Amino acid sequence: MLRDDQLRVFWISRIDYEKNTGVKKHYHDDLYQLLYFIDGEGTIQIEGESYAFLPKHAYFISKRYDHSFYFKSISSTIDIKFDIISEEVEELLKENRLPVPYFIGDSPKLKELFKLSVINFKQPIPLIPYRIDVGFKDILLSIIQENTMSQTSNERLLYSIKNEFHPDFPIVQYLSEHLQSKITLSDISKQFNFHPHYIIELFRKKFDTTPMNFLQSLRIEKSKEYLEFSNFTISEIAELIGLSAPYYSRLFHMKEGVSPTDYREQARTVVGKDILLEEEFSPSLKKQPKISSDL
Template identity: 70%
Template sequence: MLRDDQVKVLWMSRIDYEKNTGVKSHYHDDLYQFLFIIDGKGSIQLGDTVFELLPNHAYFIPKRTEHSFFFSNASSTIDIKFDILSPAVEKFFIAESETIPSIIGDSQKLKDLFKLSVMNLQHAHPLIPYRIDVGFKDILLSIIQEKTMVKENNSRSLYALKQEFQPDFPVIDYLSENLTSPITLQDISNHFNFHPHYIIELFRKNLGTTPMKLLQELRIEKSKEYLEFSTSTITEIAELVGLSAPYFSRLFHTREGISPTDYREQARTVVGKHILLEEEFSHSLKNQPLIYKDLL
C-alpha cells in the first residue's frame, strides 16, 4: 500500500461526547495524537498542565505524555492517531507542540480528511490512505509554520497565509461568505461593479454554470457540513444557508436524492467508529481508552 514516508495516519474517528463525560488519564508509547474540537467545551490535561478545550482548536499530544479529557458540554471531535517517520519533521513538531492549543482557521480540510477516511471505510482504495497522509501532513506543517512565524514576527499571519492560497475567482469567495443572505445577481453585479450580463458570461466561461446555480451548490455543500458536524436543527441549518426550511428540504432532496434528515442519519452511522488506515495499528485498539460518564 502506498503511504507517505514522513507522516502516517494510523487511525481516525469522529467522536461525540455527552455532557460531563471524558477520558481518564492515559498515554501512548508509540504514536502521536491530534484532537480537534468541532464544537463543545471542556478541558484537557497534558502532564501537569490544564488547557481549555475550545471549538475550532487542535490539541497535539506527544508520545508518552499522560493526558485526559473532560467535556463540560456536549461536544463533537475528530480524533487522529498518527506517527512521524521523518526526524526533521518530528524535530519541528516536538518543538512547536508545546505551544498548544492551535486554532484551526479553516477546518474544512480536516473535515474533508475525515470524509476521505469514511470513503475508504465504505469503498477501500489504495490511494486514499496516501491522500489522507499527505493532507494531514499539509495541515500539520501549516500549523507548525504558523507558530514559527508568530514566534519570529510576534504577530499572527493567518490573513497572509489565507491570501496566499486564495482562489483566483473572487466571486466564489463573495458567495461563500454571504450564504446566509438572500443574494441576487444584481447584488453580485453591484459588489464587483460589473454588468449582470458580464457576470453571467464570466461564470459560463470559467465554471460552466450560472451564479445562482453555483450559489445553490455552495449552500447545499455547506448544509451537508452542518448536517454532518453540528447538532443544529434542519430549520436552523436552512437559515444558516439563507433558505426557508421547506425550500431547503425540497432543494436538498432534488440535488441529493435524499432528505436532509435521512442524510444526517446516514452520516451519523460512522460516529464513534474506528477507522483503521494501517493494519498494524489494529493491535492497539484494545488499549484505546474508554469514555467515562458523569465525571463530576
C-alpha cells in the same frame, strides 16, 4: 499499500461525547495525537496542565504525554492518531513546539481527510490512506510554519487553510462569505461593478452554470458540512445558509436525492467508529478509558 515515508495517519475518528463524560488519564507510547474540537464545552489536561476546550481549536499531544478529557456539554471532536517516521520532520516538530490550544478555524482540509477516511472505511481504496498521510502532513507542516512565522497571530494560518476555493475568482469568495445573506444577481453586480450579463457569462465559461445555481451549490455543500460536523437543527442550518427550512429541504433532496435528515443519519453511521488505515494498528493503542456519565 502505498503510504507516506515521512508521516502516517493510523486512526481517524469523529466522536460525539455526551454531557458529563470524557476520557480518563492515559498516554500513547508511540503515537502522536491531534484532537480537533468542533463544538461543545469541556476541559483537557495534558501533562498536568488544564486547558479549556475551544471550538475550532486543535490540541496537539506528544508521545507519552499523559492526557485526559472531560465534557461539560454535548461535544464533537475529530481525533487523529499518527506517527512521524522522518527524523527530520520529528525534529522540526520538537524545535517548534505548538501552543495549546491552536486555532485552525473551520479547517475544511481536516474535515476532507475525515471524509476520505469514511470513503475508505466503506470501500477500501489503496490510494486513499496515502492521500490522508500527505494531506495531514500538509496541515501539520502549515501549522508549524505559521507558528514559526508568528507566535501571537493565527490569522495567516486561518487564511491559508480557508482560502483555497478558487482564490483567483473573487466573486466565489464573496459568495462563500455571504451564504447567510439574501444575495441576488443585482447584489453581485453592485459589489463588483460588473454588468449582470457579464457575470453570467463569467460563470458560464468558468463553471458551466449560472451564478445563482452556483450559489445554491455552495449553500448545499456548506449545509452538508453542518449536517456532518454540527448539532444544528435542520431549521438552524437553513437559516445559516440563507434559506427557509421548507425550501432548503426541497432543494437538498433535489440535488442529493435524500432529505437533510436522512443525509445526516447516513453520515453519522461512522461517528464513534474506529476508522483504521492499517490493520497492524494495535487495538490497545486506540482504546481510551472513558469516564461514565454517572460521574
